[in-house]
Amino acid sequence: MIDKLKQNRDVWKIFTREEEYNSIFTDQFNRFPYYLSKYKDIFEPKVSKFLSENGFKPKYPGRSKFAVCLTHDIDTVFPSVADTLYFTAKLLASGQKKEAYRTFFSRLSKNINPFYNFKEIIELEKKYNAKSSFYFLAQDLVDQDYRYNIEDLKEELHYIKDSGWEVGLHGCHTSYNNLEDIKYRKKKLEKVLGEKVIGYRNHYLRFKVPDTWQLLSEAGFKYDTTLGYSNCAGFRNGMCHPFKPFNLKTDKEIDILEFPLNIMDGSIFSSFINGNSMSLDLEDAWNLTKNLIDTVERYRGVITILWHNTSMQGNGLELYEKILIYCHEKGAWMTSGEEICDWYLHNKDNRFD
Numbered sequence: 001m002i003d004k005l006k007q008n009r010d011v012w013k014i015f016t017r018e019e020e021y022n023s024i025f026t027d028q029f030n031r032f033p034y035y036l037s038k039y040k041d042i043f044e045p046k047v048s049k050f051l052s053e054n055g056f057k058p059k060y061p062g063r064s065k066f067a068v069c070l071t072h073d074i075d076t077v078f079p080s081v082a083d084t085l086y087f088t089a090k091l092l093a094s095g096q097k098k099e100a101y102r103t104f105f106s107r108l109s110k111n112i113n114p115f116y117n118f119k120e121i122i123e124l125e126k127k128y129n130a131k132s133s134f135y136f137l138a139q140d141l142v143d144q145d146y147r148y149n150i151e152d153l154k155e156e157l158h159y160i161k162d163s164g165w166e167v168g169l170h171g172c173h174t175s176y177n178n179l180e181d182i183k184y185r186k187k188k189l190e191k192v193l194g195e196k197v198i199g200y201r202n203h204y205l206r207f208k209v210p211d212t213w214q215l216l217s218e219a220g221f222k223y224d225t226t227l228g229y230s231n232c233a234g235f236r237n238g239m240c241h242p243f244k245p246f247n248l249k250t251d252k253e254i255d256i257l258e259f260p261l262n263i264m265d266g267s268i269f270s271s272f273i274n275g276n277s278m279s280l281d282l283e284d285a286w287n288l289t290k291n292l293i294d295t296v297e298r299y300r301g302v303i304t305i306l307w308h309n310t311s312m313q314g315n316g317l318e319l320y321e322k323i324l325i326y327c328h329e330k331g332a333w334m335t336s337g338e339e340i341c342d343w344y345l346h347n348k349d350n351r352f353d
């Protein structure tokens with residue numbers, strides 16, 4: 001199948017992200033932005049469509065026709081004064097007064113802090129027979145955007161792991177292009193967790209094609225799920241299936257599984273990260289999300305969703321629960337990156353390479 005892909009020049013270009021190799025321009029975080037891409041039609045997974053037309057038909061446990069990879073990047077747990085003001089203002093701006101009030105007083109105690117919500121997230125997902133992955137930062141005080149000391153969250157990490165949910169690494173600003181940095185953070189997180197971590201996503205979705213894949217593979221990760229645009233939902237490389245990336249520099253496949261990121265809370269609502277987002281209201285955000293889910297179902301793919309723990313109230317929570325309900329009704333397999341990774345690596349039918 002990979003040879004068929006190679007022969008179709010257009011599809012191969014999209015799949016490998018060839019245009020990102022020698023891009024002269026990037027945004028302020030060194031990312032390749034959607035507006036520079038020649039491949040604009042990213043709500044259509046063109047490469048997965050091609051694979052389907054050529055007989056690729058992945059299977060999932062039970063009768064599920066597709067999978068949903070649920071993920072949470074943990075950027076903020078104990079908000080700073082600046083975080084408190086930022087999130088409060090953001091909620092007020094979208095008319096969510098009750099949530100703004102709660103957030104404003106979040107620093108007073110863990111019990112009323114809406115971002116200290118790992119148990120609530122797990123309980124919510126359980127209701128719909130779902131599981132997810134939590135990606136944690138492993139920072140030092142000197143790091144840019146320092147948020148928390150991972151050692152202070154030992155109990156929480158173990159609670160997540162013991163519940164059967166996944167703990168993965170959320171790489172720092174300095175990680176995506178530095179092997180030593182990635183290895184250092186991985187080790188730091190593993191020391192607190194007491195076991196190996198296999199899943200990765202970089203903070204701010206910072207990523208360099210194909211180098212970051214190569215580094216993550218060398219550092220011992222089994223999968224990454226960073227490949228999505230920070231300011232637009234969709235299928236960045238036309239794929240709605242996990243895949244092993246191809247390195248055009250070495251002419252070889254890279255030994256890591258990529259779960260392309262399709263929907264991030266911040267990219268469809270107002271942005272958590274600098275840059276423009278789609279800025280949709282709740283109704284439009286839901287329509288877009290539903291559409292992408294239906295598309296992935298059609299191709300028997302995996303839709304990867306990133307919902308920050310800071311979006312689990314008000315409109316953010318409402319939309320997240322709608323996703324859970326909708327996919328539950330469709331009988332989708334909703335689970336962590338770790339479980340989907342394992343499934344894909346052990347089922348030959350689910351691989352086209």
Ligand SMILES: [Zn+2]
Nearest residue numbers: 073075203204
């Ligand atoms: Zn982040």
